[in-house]
Amino acid sequence: MDIEQFRKAGHQAIDRICDFNYSVEKMDVVSSVEPGYLRKALPSEPPEQGEDFSKIADDYQQLIVPGLTQWQHPSFFAYFPAACTFEGVLGDLYASSVTNPGFNWSSSPACTELEAIMTDWAAKLLGLDKAFLNSNETGGGVVQTSASDSVLTATVAARSLYSKLHPDVSQDKLLFYTTSQTHSVGAKAALILGIKVRSLEVNLSDNFGLRGETLRNALEEDIRAGLHPFIIVATIGTTSSGAIDHLNEICVVAQEYSLWMHVDAAWAGVTLSCPENREICHLSFVNRYVQSFCVNFHKWGLVNFDASILWVRNREYLTDALDVTPPFLRTAQSDAGTVIDYRNWHLGLGRRFRSLKFWFVLRSYGVEGFRQHIRKGIELNKLFSSWVSSSTLVELATSPSFGLTVLRMKAPKHPTASQDFLTRKLFECLSARKDIMVTQTVLQGIFCIRFAFGAERTEERHIVAAFNLLCDEARKVNEEFKI
Ligand code: PLP
16 A cells, blocks of 8 residues: 555545444444354455455455444443543544554654653643652653553562562462452463462441452451462453442551552542542542552543553562663663653563553543533433342442443242342343443342443433343243242
8 A cells, every 4th residue: 555545545544434433333232143153254364465455455345344343332231341432543543543552762762752741741630649659769650551451560570579578478378359249350460470379258237349358358368378469450440330448547557568459440540530539539548658550541531442540659660670771772861861761661671652642532521521521421320220229120239330231120028039130130131232332240148230321322212222221121021030
């Protein structure tokens, strides 16, 4: 493709993206394709001769779009929202047009410098302490691909620090703490690093948040058993129910036992942009105690995937653990110690120019626009959860959290079927529909259904429709089982 052909194909692509955006609401949320549909439609070998791009672009429309789940649909309430703004799309387009794998400063000064500034902007947006700013030259932020990479990176740094302080402790004695509500990111990091993991119990009575006393008891028990706990992954806004660990208690215990505290705020971290949410998220404890902190802007935070920021209080712990510098990677600026080399802040070497889309989004929305977007999701969730709590058919399974409502069928008065069974049936009915998408979880042994709000296009009319549809399906389930 030459420049003029790209110009033409590019105009067509933007036109089609605009058309898609006009029509997405009329599409099904859930794709109707069957597993293996694409293998049947595509040749098994790459073409011998290059093909005309217009044919390739048409095939994208005909073969790929029908196989997409429409995460941008206003009735997509599954998992958590996936941000997709036009500013983010343009950021990715420009970034990809210059492909700078900015692994060190001199391989692309603008990539490194913009990332350092954008992670500072984002830290300020969320009210993080200046300890986490790149500009203070002790801590700092780095854009990672995912919250999983952030936990893994933080654990590598924590392990390296612990081993330095306790050189006689063998790796098989190290212990990693999560809770029963921590996302699989915790267990996965421990698995990859070959470290023992203990999942601490949490209860409905504590709204599924970890308490300081539980952590203290576990620490005493494990230390007595000859183990060496060195990191805990706490969560602000768990995936299952939006729970917030009691950081006001556990930070203090963690500090007493010199545990590295990593806080996974992958989903709910963006709510810190609104000052009214900071106390409930224990931000002052994050600011005072936490070693590493992660927020995925690509969920609710308007920046397209991938846009996960990891902040650390002490960048040296990262670079001590991850700096491997063969001669071919040395540069004068790095040797002089005057620049950031982001290759030493994450697992890979090359990295995408992700800060550009942060810049576009944060400038275009401004702090005010960003907050408005977050508040809208929270308001819609409040409305939806108020209808659930006054319903005769369904009930809240736990307190609503920011943009998340977790619900279940009401327990029947004269049980012909259990509450768990009826909720599973309701989920089956909802999952058979193409016009809405929700996901499930299990809380204290009872199957529940999650409704996550915060997609940019979702308005009140969509949640009214979702609630009516939920009630229709719940009524049908009750009728079928003669409740
Ligand atoms: N942590 C929480 C609380 C999440 O909700 C999720 C994903 O939904 C993750 C971590 C995993 O995020 P990632 O896909 O960025 O690894």
